[in-house]
Amino acid sequence: MKIKLKSIIFAIALPALLIQSCKKDDHDHEEELITTLKVTLTPVGGGSAKFFIYKDLDGDGANVASIVTDSLDSNKIYNLVLEFINEAENPAKDITAEIRNEGKDHQVFYQLSNSNLGTIKYTDADGDGRPLGLSAEFTASKSVKGSLKITLRHEPNKAGNNVANGDITNAKGETDIEVDFPIFIK
Amino acid sequence: MPKEKQISKLIFRFLLSSLLVQLIFLAPNNGFGQECKFKLSGKVLDYEHELSLTHTIVKVNNRPYNTDSAGVFFADSLCAKIHLKITHPGCETQLIYLVLTKDTQITFYLEHDYHQIKPLVLQGKSHDEYPLFRLNSNQIIASNEKSFADMASALPGVSVLKTGNVSKPIIDGLYGNRVGIVDNGVLLNSQQWGNDHAPEIDGLTASSISLIKGPELLSYPSAAISGILVIEKKNIDKDPHLHGLANYTYSSNGRGHNANIILNKGGKIGLRTIITYKNVGDMQTPRYFLTNTSKKELNFSLQAEKSGEKKFWRINYQIFNSNLGILRGAHIGNLTDLSNAINASVPFFTENNFSRNTMAPSQQVTHQTLSLKKMWFINLKNTWSFIYNAQQNTRKEFDIRRGNRTDRPSLSLNKWGHYAELKLSKNLSKNLSSEFGFQPSFDWNNNVAGTGILPLIPNYNKFGGGIFGCLNLDKKNSHFKTSARLDYAHINSTLYLRTIVGNIPKNDKKQFLGASAAAGFLHNFKNQLQIKTDLLYVQRMPGINELYSFGLHQGVSGIEEGNSLLKMEKSLKWQIAIKKEIHHALSVSLESFVQRINGFIYLQPQPDFRLTIRGAFPLFIYQQTNADILGSTFFVNYDQNKNWLFNVNAAWYAGYNRIDKNKLIYIPPAQLSGLISYRKKINYHTSKLEIKFQPRYVLAVNGIEANQDFKAPPPDFFIANLSLALHTQFFNKEMTFGISIDNVFDHSYRDYLNRMRYFADETGRNIHFKLVVNF
Numbered sequence: 023m024k025i026k027l028k029s030i031i032f033a034i035a036l037p038a039l040l041i042q043s044c045k046k047d048d049h050d051h052e053e054e055l056i057t058t059l060k061v062t063l064t065p066v067g068g069g070s071a072k073f074f075i076y077k078d079l080d081g082d083g084a085n086v087a088s089i090v091t092d093s094l095d096s097n098k099i100y101n102l103v104l105e106f107i108n109e110a111e112n113p114a115k116d117i118t119a120e121i122r123n124e125g126k127d128h129q130v131f132y133q134l135s136n137s138n139l140g141t142i143k144y145t146d147a148d149g150d151g152r153p154l155g156l157s158a159e160f161t162a163s164k165s166v167k168g169s170l171k172i173t174l175r176h177e178p179n180k181a182g183n184n185v186a187n188g189d190i191t192n193a194k195g196e197t198d199i200e201v202d203f204p205i206f207i208k
Numbered sequence: 209m210p211k212e213k214q215i216s217k218l219i220f221r222f223l224l225s226s227l228l229v230q231l232i233f234l235a236p237n238n239g240f241g242q243e244c245k246f247k248l249s250g251k252v253l254d255y256e257h258e259l260s261l262t263h264t265i266v267k268v269n270n271r272p273y274n275t276d277s278a279g280v281f282f283a284d285s286l287c288a289k290i291h292l293k294i295t296h297p298g299c300e301t302q303l304i305y306l307v308l309t310k311d312t313q314i315t316f317y318l319e320h321d322y323h324q325i326k327p328l329v330l331q332g333k334s335h336d337e338y339p340l341f342r343l344n345s346n347q348i349i350a351s352n353e354k355s356f357a358d359m360a361s362a363l364p365g366v367s368v369l370k371t372g373n374v375s376k377p378i379i380d381g382l383y384g385n386r387v388g389i390v391d392n393g394v395l396l397n398s399q400q401w402g403n404d405h406a407p408e409i410d411g412l413t414a415s416s417i418s419l420i421k422g423p424e425l426l427s428y429p430s431a432a433i434s435g436i437l438v439i440e441k442k443n444i445d446k447d448p449h450l451h452g453l454a455n456y457t458y459s460s461n462g463r464g465h466n467a468n469i470i471l472n473k474g475g476k477i478g479l480r481t482i483i484t485y486k487n488v489g490d491m492q493t494p495r496y497f498l499t500n501t502s503k504k505e506l507n508f509s510l511q512a513e514k515s516g517e518k519k520f521w522r523i524n525y526q527i528f529n530s531n532l533g534i535l536r537g538a539h540i541g542n543l544t545d546l547s548n549a550i551n552a553s554v555p556f557f558t559e560n561n562f563s564r565n566t567m568a569p570s571q572q573v574t575h576q577t578l579s580l581k582k583m584w585f586i587n588l589k590n591t592w593s594f595i596y597n598a599q600q601n602t603r604k605e606f607d608i609r610r611g612n613r614t615d616r617p618s619l620s621l622n623k624w625g626h627y628a629e630l631k632l633s634k635n636l637s638k639n640l641s642s643e644f645g646f647q648p649s650f651d652w653n654n655n656v657a658g659t660g661i662l663p664l665i666p667n668y669n670k671f672g673g674g675i676f677g678c679l680n681l682d683k684k685n686s687h688f689k690t691s692a693r694l695d696y697a698h699i700n701s702t703l704y705l706r707t708i709v710g711n712i713p714k715n716d717k718k719q720f721l722g723a724s725a726a727a728g729f730l731h732n733f734k735n736q737l738q739i740k741t742d743l744l745y746v747q748r749m750p751g752i753n754e755l756y757s758f759g760l761h762q763g764v765s766g767i768e769e770g771n772s773l774l775k776m777e778k779s780l781k782w783q784i785a786i787k788k789e790i791h792h793a794l795s796v797s798l799e800s801f802v803q804r805i806n807g808f809i810y811l812q813p814q815p816d817f818r819l820t821i822r823g824a825f826p827l828f829i830y831q832q833t834n835a836d837i838l839g840s841t842f843f844v845n846y847d848q849n850k851n852w853l854f855n856v857n858a859a860w861y862a863g864y865n866r867i868d869k870n871k872l873i874y875i876p877p878a879q880l881s882g883l884i885s886y887r888k889k890i891n892y893h894t895s896k897l898e899i900k901f902q903p904r905y906v907l908a909v910n911g912i913e914a915n916q917d918f919k920a921p922p923p924d925f926f927i928a929n930l931s932l933a934l935h936t937q938f939f940n941k942e943m944t945f946g947i948s949i950d951n952v953f954d955h956s957y958r959d960y961l962n963r964m965r966y967f968a969d970e971t972g973r974n975i976h977f978k979l980v981v982n983f
Contacts, residue, residue: 052711053660054610056821078821081662082759082767083706087821110710120611173823176541177557177608194548194556196608197541200823 055081056117058107059172059201063092063100063160072100074170076201079109093206100160102142104130104172106199121174122156128198129178130155131190135168139207144188152180153188162207174199244287247311252279252294252318261318267293270940272894291447294318303445305474342418345442348411350933350946353457353466353486353976356389356411360437363419364799364841364857367876370962371404372535373491373503374571378961379421379435380801381837381861381875385751388432391439392524392579394597395428397625397651399573401665401753402761403963408528408575408601410507412468412484415442421783422742423726426691427645429674430724433746433779433805441524444478444513454981461950461974462502463562464488482509489564490533494956494972499559500533502566520583527576534569538967539608542823546966550919555968568606568614576600588635595629602656619664620656625649643678653752662711664759665752665770668701690727696720697749703756718755722747722776736789744781750774754809754830766918767818768811771830779805793847800840808835810865810872813915826918834866837875853885871911877921877960879906895936903928909960919966922958927951933978946978 061074072094078087094100106117121128125148132142132155140163144153178195179185185193248268252261252275260279265272269290273281292304296318306312343362351359357375361368367378379387389396389407391414398408411417421435428436445451452471458464468484486505491498506529513522537555540546549556576599583593604617631645651670655663676693699718704711728742756770783801790796811828818827839861846854858880863872881904888897909921931948954973958965 052662054613059821076821079708079710080706082818082820082825084818085706085708087819112710117610124610173544176610195545196539197545197823198610199821200542200544201821 052081052110053108053115054117055108055110056106056199057081057109058105058114059199060105060107061172061203062103062105063094064103065095066099066101074203076203077109081110089203091203091205093208094160094162096162096165096207098162100162101145102158102160104156106174118156122154125154126150126152126180127177128154129175129180129185129193129195130158131171131173131175131188131193132158133171133173133190134205135170136166138164138166139168139170139205140164142188148180150180152186155188165207167204167206170203170205172199172201172203173197244285246286246288246308247282247284248286248290248308248314249280249282249312250314250316251275252281252296252316254318258317261296264294264296264318267291267295270937270942291449303447303451303472303474305447305449342416343414345415348414348417349453349455349468349980350944350978352412352455352468352978353459353464354411356407356409356417359411360417360419363417363437364843364859365421365435365839366419366437367961369403369874370959370964372498372538372962372964372968373488373501373532374404374406374534376400376403376406377437378874378876379419379437380803381839381863381872382434383874385431385754386434386748388428388436389439390428390436391526392441392577392597393581393595393629394579394599394627395431395436397599397623397627398575398601399603399621399623401751401757404534404571404761405603406530406532408530408573409439410482410484410505410509410526410528411439412470413441413482413507413509413526414439416440422728422740423678423689423691423744425744425746426693426724426726427643427676427678429647429649429672430693430695430722430746431748431751433748433777433781434803441480441511443515444472444474444480444511446474446478448473448475452983454983456979458977459488459974460976461971462488462491463564464503476514478511478513478515480509480511483507487564490559490562491971492562493969494954495969496554496558497560497562498535498968498971499555499557499563500536500565500567500570502533502564503530504532504566505530518585520581520585522579522581524579524581525577527574529574531566531572532570533566534571535964535968536567536569538964539569542820542825543817544823546826546918550966552967568608570606572602572604572606572617574600574602590635591633593629593631593633595627595631597625597627597629599623599625599627601625613660616659617656618659618661620659621653621665622656623651623653625651639682641680641682643676645674645676647674647676648672649674662704662706662759664757664761666701666703666716666756668699668752668756670697670699670752672697685732687730688728690725692725693723695722695724695747695749699752699755701752701756703758706758716756716772718772720749720776722749736795738787739784740786741784742782744779746779746781748777748779750777750809750830757830760825766826766828769827769829774809774830774832775807777805777807777809777832779803793849795845797843797845798840799843801838803837805835805837807832808865810835812868815915833868835863835872836866837861837863837872851886851888853883853887855883857881870913870916873912873916874961875909877907877909879904881905890936895934898931898933898935900931901928902930906959921960922965925955925957925959927955927957928953942982944978944980946976946980948976948978950974950976 057079059076063072072092075090108115108117140161143159144155145159146154146157148154175193175195176198178193182192252264254261262275262277264275266281268283273283275281288308290306294302355375357368357377360366360377365380368375369378369383376383377387399405418438419435420438450473454469457466465487471481473479484507488503491501509526511524536557540549579597581595585591601623603621605619607618608614627649629645629647633643635641649672654667674693674695678691681688697720701716703714705714724746726744730740732738754770754774755772757768760767781803785799787797809830809832812831814827817824841859844856860878861876863875865872884901886899890897905926908924912921929950930952933944933946935944951973956969959970
């Protein structure tokens with residue numbers, strides 16, 4: 023029995039040990055990560071576009087994000103377009119289409135810190151005809167300083183009270199992006 | 209004592225089978241008789257002291273006989289083939305098969321319960337006595353719908369830390385890496401580091417579950433500085449026929465099916481198979497469904513063994529599979545989401561309908577164990593044993609993801625552990641015994657490619673080695689035990705550093721060397737007073753998550769960062785237990801401990817939130833501090849020994865961070881619990897009715913600072929459980945019918961020790977219908 027058992031042990035243990043050669047794998051990139059939010063504001067009726075960019079290249083890491091802003095003109099209407107980019111990938115990967123394809127499961131919310139800054143209206147819709155928010159119309163009104171918060175929610179309750187009007191209060195869901203831009207209207 | 213008997217005694221000391229049958233034939237063989245005319249007289253003695261065991265129930269072909277004051281029973285009109293079942297409080301039940309050829313006299317030696325490495329425990333007269341020092345197979349089967357940690361929480365000093373339907377044990381206020389679970393003589397080697405990871409073990413594979421926290425701890429690798437829950441698998445009975453047990457519980461809450469079957473067959477090679485199936489749907493609070501909290505489990509265990517006078521071997525293979533849903537409303541993003549979810553009166557995504565579906569977020573876990581054990585009983589003094597154990601664990605966690613990635617795990621780990629143990633048990637003299645062991649191990653943990661997410665913990669391999677020695681001195685009324693061990697580990701990991709130029713792989717190597725020592729003393733005074741005290745100094749190596757984890761945990765909204773500079777934790781613990789029998793029915797016991805841990809590793813909340821493109825997140829970093837943990841339990845038991853039993857149990861724990869000057873979080877709250885039990889024999893020895901009422905009052909936790917936790921601890925609560933069981937004989941089989949009700953009054957409350965308390969209430973009333981059949 024002694025010999026038999028020993029052979030059983032080796033029969034099982036040896037292959038088990040041999041299988042375990044350490045192999046390197048592809049965990050050095052994150053497909054779903056969004057590092058960059060780019061906001062393009064094109065004035066209606068001509069003029070050069072303005073850019074707001076929020077860039078956080080190390081994901082959950084400790085490095086502080088970089089923010090680019092610009093000033094807007096009062097009493098002017100801008101067409102606002104969002105781009106979500108993963109710049110940790112090489113070449114950089116555009117995530118915006120992925121969000122548009124899953125429009126029913128996403129919604130972008132715009133919150134201005136001060137109602138004197140102006141108003142923002144959705145100009146796009148998902149497959150159900152509910153707003154998605156990848157593009158919008160920003161009417162800049164008075165000459166003030168404030169901030170614009172842009173939030174991307176995953177699986178929000180799009181039928182919730184006032185959610186279609188851009189009110190985040192009853193939206194629920196999970197936050198994929200939440201970014202504050204300082205904003206200055208000349 | 210004749211030498212032959214001494215040898216057998218030694219053998220059976222190391223085999224848990226613990227039964228010696230001596231057949232004394234009165235007359236030469238007369239040939240088989242077809243008529244049922246044989247007489248059997250038996251004597252049941254305690255193995256250790258050869259005392260007569262009165263009140264032993266011996267069932268001969270299911271007909272019960274009671275032993276008299278001399279431990280003797282007498283049965284007549286027996287046919288040739290008989291099955292014996294010998295039950296005595298405090299001993300494991302034994303099954304024996306005999307073929308009678310004539311009138312026969314037999315002496316049975318029963319051995320009282322004990323561990324391979326006998327811990328010093330206060331013991332009472334009866335197995336059912338409270339506080340329980342050990343759960344026996346009947347108690348385990350009676351709670352077959354529970355998880356392993358919930359079963360073990362019936363032991364004093366054990367509580368449960370939950371994340372919804374995930375339960376993990378807390379021993380003396382500590383949990384996670386500091387609690388060990390031993391199965392097949394080896395520490396369970398799995399992904400147990402997260403609060404949302406349950407031990408991957410099927411409690412129904414255990415013949416008994418016990419808690420050790422004295423010097424015997426040091427015969428296992430020294431991670432478990434608070435205690436170890438030991439799963440024992442008793443030896444397979446010698447009876448060559450197929451015997452076993454089938455049990456099923458239907459639970460109203462979650463509409464759960466819990467089925468389990470245990471098959472045993474003795475003979476030249478003993479075989480045991482255990483299969484467990486659980487399927488529980490969404491649980492319910494008194495007000496709403498807990499959407500996506502279903503649980504499915506399918507487990508299998510096969511054991512083969514052979515015992516002889518000189519050798520013993522056992523092979524055991526087990527596989528545990530589970531698929532659990534995590535409350536949908538607990539899957540959240542950043543701090544804004546967290547505060548929304550915490551303030552919601554009903555968790556987000558709550559459905560109005562019951563469902564058995566498991567969607568993301570969920571966990572799929574498989575754990576396989578192969579264990580080989582061999583023992584050599586060299587002579588009266590020396591026994592060698594060898595264990596080889598391989599464990600493989602795969603864990604996949606699924607989250608709600610963008611771009612059709614929800615079906616892809618966001619965490620996928622594959623872990624292998626190999627462990628060997630060579631141990632010598634040596635009797636140095638009549639009263640002095642010793643053990644020495646050598647325990648090399650190798651672990652390998654790999655993140656399975658394809659998740660598209662940076663791993664929460666790195667790939668690593670770990671070589672470990674431990675040696676230990678243990679001395680036992682047994683005098684008439686005093687037992688002394690001392691032990692010491694050394695542990696070494698070399699860890700080699702590959703982690704990814706998050707930088708603004710991408711994720712850069714980095715190799716990190718660590719070595720740890722730890723020394724531990726302990727001593728314990730138990731004395732039985734006159735006047736039914738027992739005192740036990742232990743002093744333990746144990747060093748624990750930091751776990752891989754404490755060193756290197758990075759990222760967001762499932763169901764916990766916070767970024768956790770490891771700290772590769774962590775040093776060993778050094779724990780000094782003193783504990784004392786006093787038990788006094790005031791008279792035959794009334795006993796009181798008090799257990800207290802004080803534990804000082806220098807270099808206590810904990811998740812320190814950082815004053816500033818981490819700002820990312822996804823918003824702000826609370827940040828926790830593993831740091832070391834000096835901590836004190838103390839606790840006390842007080843127990844009063846009144847057992848009328850006929851119908852009524854009452855007991856009251858008070859428990860209190862506290863933990864302090866001596867550097868930050870605040871309390872430790874997730875220390876169990878103080879509580880008061882009780883038991884009122886009524887037992888009645890309906891029909892002498894064949895039917896027994898048992899009614900139990902168990903109220904529990906849990907106090908609120910206070911003194912936790914706002915920055916230590918996401919939400920203030922919930923208020924105090926009172927809940928009660930009620931159960932009724934009828935043990936009877938039906939179709940010549942022993943059966944148990946039972947109904948038990950958890951949370952009888954359907955009370956809405958939140959438990960401090962449940963991490964889902966941020967989002968949802970505890971489960972409401974749950975009625976279990978139970979059936980157990982022995983065959």
